[in-house]
Amino acid sequence: MQLRGCLQRPVGVPGSGIRGRLMRLVFDERGVRPWARAVLFVALSVLILLAVAKVIDLVISFVPGLHERLHAAKHAVKSGADIPPWFLMINELMLLGCALLATWIMTRLEDRPLARIGLPRQRWVRELAAGCGIGFAMLGVLVAGLLALGFGRLEPATAGFLAGLRSGLAWAAAALLIGAFEEIFFRGYLFTIVREEYGFWTGTALVTALFMLGHGHNAGENPIGLLTTGVVSVFFCLAIRRTGALWWVIGCHAGWDWAESYFFGSADSGTHASGRLFTLLPQGNISFSGGTDGPEGSLLCLVVLLIAILALPALARGRPAAEELPAAAHPAGEP
Numbered sequence: 001m002q003l004r005g006c007l008q009r010p011v012g013v014p015g016s017g018i019r020g021r022l023m024r025l026v027f028d029e030r031g032v033r034p035w036a037r038a039v040l041f042v043a044l045s046v047l048i049l050l051a052v053a054k055v056i057d058l059v060i061s062f063v064p065g066l067h068e069r070l071h072a073a074k075h076a077v078k079s080g081a082d083i084p085p086w087f088l089m090i091n092e093l094m095l096l097g098c099a100l101l102a103t104w105i106m107t108r109l110e111d112r113p114l115a116r117i118g119l120p121r122q123r124w125v126r127e128l129a130a131g132c133g134i135g136f137a138m139l140g141v142l143v144a145g146l147l148a149l150g151f152g153r154l155e156p157a158t159a160g161f162l163a164g165l166r167s168g169l170a171w172a173a174a175a176l177l178i179g180a181f182e183e184i185f186f187r188g189y190l191f192t193i194v195r196e197e198y199g200f201w202t203g204t205a206l207v208t209a210l211f212m213l214g215h216g217h218n219a220g221e222n223p224i225g226l227l228t229t230g231v232v233s234v235f236f237c238l239a240i241r242r243t244g245a246l247w248w249v250i251g252c253h254a255g256w257d258w259a260e261s262y263f264f265g266s267a268d269s270g271t272h273a274s275g276r277l278f279t280l281l282p283q284g285n286i287s288f289s290g291g292t293d294g295p296e297g298s299l300l301c302l303v304v305l306l307i308a309i310l311a312l313p314a315l316a317r318g319r320p321a322a323e324e325l326p327a328a329a330h331p332a333g334e335p
Contacts, residue, residue, distance in 0.1 A: 005111030007032045034197035045102040082274035085170035092177035099185040117192045118246035131251025139259035142295050142304045151289040157279040167275030171262035179253030183246050186211050208233040220270020225297035231305045244319030267294035
């Protein structure tokens with residue numbers, strides 16, 4: 001049996017009986033139903049991650065001192081201490097690899113090109129760079145608002161130019177890996193398959209709920225921060241619909257995280273980056289300063305995000321008409 005495209009092959013379903021009803025839940029005249037493909041993608045990602053984690057645990061056991069360093073870094077994440085960039089780079093590289101492998105498998109099983117799940121080869125460098133600039137600017141506007149209204153204080157943190165440069169490059173790599181993993185996993189294949197069948201807003205609601213759930217366990221998260229996480233997800237989904245790809249949102253996500261963790265050195269859901277350039281200290285009312293959650297836990301963040309959503313046509317370049325999906329492949333509810 002050829003596996004490529006097997007999820008889109010018609011399956012003979014019995015006309016009656018329990019077996020027929022159960023099969024109709026999973027299959028239709030187009031093959032495996034979209035909801036089942038979405039579940040399969042998530043399950044496949046988890047299984048790959050568990051397998052990779054076992055291999056990594058085995059490797060760690062043969063490297064003297066590595067287990068202790070990883071344990072100390074994990075403790076820093078939970079306790080709110082400074083996190084070294086290498087820890088996030090290793091962690092996010094593993095997660096990104098698992099998400100990419102699961103995505104590649106699912107696109108092969110559907111015989112779907114990667115461009116159709118938001119990873120086209122065209123303009124990726126330009127879109128990535130543009131997104132990075134916008135993400136940095138958005139976080140900069142938010143920090144400027146906090147400082148101007150007295151809800152934050154900025155202090156220098158890094159000693160020495162070379163140390164700051166090395167740390168900045170390391171955190172840039174970490175931020176890019178974080179943005180790539182989260183966008184490809186939540187708003188890549190999963191978002192595409194759901195919105196094609198059930199419409200843009202249903203797909204947005206699903207990935208936003210999962211995105212919020214994934215961030216809900218962070219040690220320093222507060223209710224406002226969780227709400228801003230949801231608004232960020234909606235903003236990114238709208239940006240994907242406008243640009244037709246993931247590159248811009250990956251860059252925007254990375255630019256925001258780099259500015260937050262390294263450049264301004266604020267708290268991020270209770271954690272801090274080691275070797276940061278500045279340190280942003282919250283002051284005053286937690287609802288506005290963000291407290292241990294950092295700027296993302298501030299009501300001002302919601303204002304910045306809502307403005308960004310309204311200004312999205314000016315912030316992100318719309319995809320050319322020639323890159324639109326074929327008529328038969330248009331997502332439900334989208335023109």
